[in-house]
Amino acid sequence: MSVAGRPVPLMSDLLTRYRALETPRVVGLMSGTSADAIDAALVEMGPRPRLLDFRSHPLPAEVRRRLQEVFEDRGSPREILRLHWLLGELFARAALSVMEPGADLVASHGQTIAHLPQAEDFCGESVRGTLQIGEGAVIARRTGCLTVCDFRPADLAAGGQGAPLVPHADALLFRDPHVDRLALNLGGMANLTWIPSHGEVEACDTGPGNALLDALAWRATGRPCDEGGGLAARGQVLPEILAELMAHPYLSRPAPKSTGREEFGRALADRLWGRGNPEDLLRTAAAFTAASVMLHVQRYLRGEAQILVGGGGVENLVLMVELSRRLPEGVRLLRMEEVGLPAQAREAVAFAILGHETAHFRPANVPRATGASCPVVLGRILVP
Ligand SMILES: Nc1ncnc2c1ncn2[C@@H]1O[C@H](COP(=O)(O)OP(=O)(O)O)[C@@H](O)[C@H]1O
Ligand SMILES: [Mg+2]
Numbered sequence: 001m002s003v004a005g006r007p008v009p010l011m012s013d014l015l016t017r018y019r020a021l022e023t024p025r026v027v028g029l030m031s032g033t034s035a036d037a038i039d040a041a042l043v044e045m046g047p048r049p050r051l052l053d054f055r056s057h058p059l060p061a062e063v064r065r066r067l068q069e070v071f072e073d074r075g076s077p078r079e080i081l082r083l084h085w086l087l088g089e090l091f092a093r094a095a096l097s098v099m100e101p102g103a104d105l106v107a108s109h110g111q112t113i114a115h116l117p118q119a120e121d122f123c124g125e126s127v128r129g130t131l132q133i134g135e136g137a138v139i140a141r142r143t144g145c146l147t148v149c150d151f152r153p154a155d156l157a158a159g160g161q162g163a164p165l166v167p168h169a170d171a172l173l174f175r176d177p178h179v180d181r182l183a184l185n186l187g188g189m190a191n192l193t194w195i196p197s198h199g200e201v202e203a204c205d206t207g208p209g210n211a212l213l214d215a216l217a218w219r220a221t222g223r224p225c226d227e228g229g230g231l232a233a234r235g236q237v238l239p240e241i242l243a244e245l246m247a248h249p250y251l252s253r254p255a256p257k258s259t260g261r262e263e264f265g266r267a268l269a270d271r272l273w274g275r276g277n278p279e280d281l282l283r284t285a286a287a288f289t290a291a292s293v294m295l296h297v298q299r300y301l302r303g304e305a306q307i308l309v310g311g312g313g314v315e316n317l318v319l320m321v322e323l324s325r326r327l328p329e330g331v332r333l334l335r336m337e338e339v340g341l342p343a344q345a346r347e348a349v350a351f352a353i354l355g356h357e358t359a360h361f362r363p364a365n366v367p368r369a370t371g372a373s374c375p376v377v378l379g380r381i382l383v384p
Pocket of ligand 2: 032033312
């Protein structure tokens with residue numbers, strides 16, 4: 001086909017060409033619930049995907065502030081649209097920053113602005129949903145690559161939570177025939193993937209990762225996080241509040257399950273505010289985060305195992321200490337770097353892998369992890 005004498009590529013031709021590549025290069029783009037940065041990974045696909053480049057581009061403070069307002073339901077459709085477009089441009093720029101060696105596909109998670117995995121009554125009907133912004137058409141146009149975006153809705157439409165989607169990628173990246181492993185991501189929320197040496201992967205969100213800590217740090221200092229856990233390090237755990245937090249109904253809910261800022265973000269921080277000094281509240285939040293992670297970890301372990309920890313939370317030393325002191329016997333805590341993947345890169349790498357599966361029309365959700373009724377092909381494909 002041609003328009004004004006210029007050939008227009010057909011999506012089917014582009015996909016056929018992509019599928020013929022033995023080791024295609026895929027850019028994975030991610031901005032997590034923390035909305036701190038756009039992470040871009042260039043991954044060479046193969047039996048074990050290989051990370052070629054990784055860069056993290058902090059979001060401008062003004063953009064974070066506006067996103068925060070949208071998260072809190074204070075954004076007009078026009079504001080959301082402008083952010084959607086702007087993030088499309090910023091995601092495209094992040095992709096280009098790792099594309100110098102050449103890339104064959106871009107896979108963008110986008111920025112989640114709302115995630116409602118549980119059915120809610122709305123206008124007399126039951127609704128659920130998930131919404132990620134960062135216009136894919138802009139990314140495809142600027143990068144000149146086939147682009148996959150909107151990974152989560154297909155799983156939700158099949159009855160799943162739309163999250164976590166990383167387990168399929170985790171199995172490819174981390175499976176070890178000699179040791180049971182657990183991949184733990186400390187992003188805004190914390191999620192784990194159980195990767196037994198033999199057997200099926202399982203996964204769930206365990207509760208907050210950094211979200212509660214960030215929200216408290218914001219109230220205490222006006223800064224987006226407690227750098228290194230410095231404030232929390234000067235505080236004491238408040239046992240009464242910790243016990244109260246551990247009684248949160250999310251913790252006892254059976255998997256599959258996923259959670260978000262709605263449950264463990266600013267609203268919860270606001271309820272805790274004033275019940276102790278900021279240092280003690282931060283220390284207690286770190287203890288709660290670690291304890292809720294370990295509560296879930298223990299549901300999977302069956303002896304010796306390794307926990308591979310990634311995500312921005314590894315930079316919070318107090319959180320890492322609180323995790324270490326709760327480690328079950330025979331379990332080692334390793335940073336993802338120790339198995340060859342930068343701690344911050346894992347989610348961007350995971351979406352590169354998921355995009356590759358989508359380009360092959362292969363399902364990549366793990367129904368046991370998300371609760372979907374069947375495996376589904378994830379995402380929407382856009383032609384440059
Ligand atoms: N130096 C640091 N000290 C304390 N916390 C940090 C530091 N660096 C990153 N973090 C935490 O990690 C979060 C970002 O982690 P990330 O894995 O990118 O999460 P998400 O996937 O939600 O974007 C930040 O919001 C912050 O809470
Ligand atoms: Mg992030």
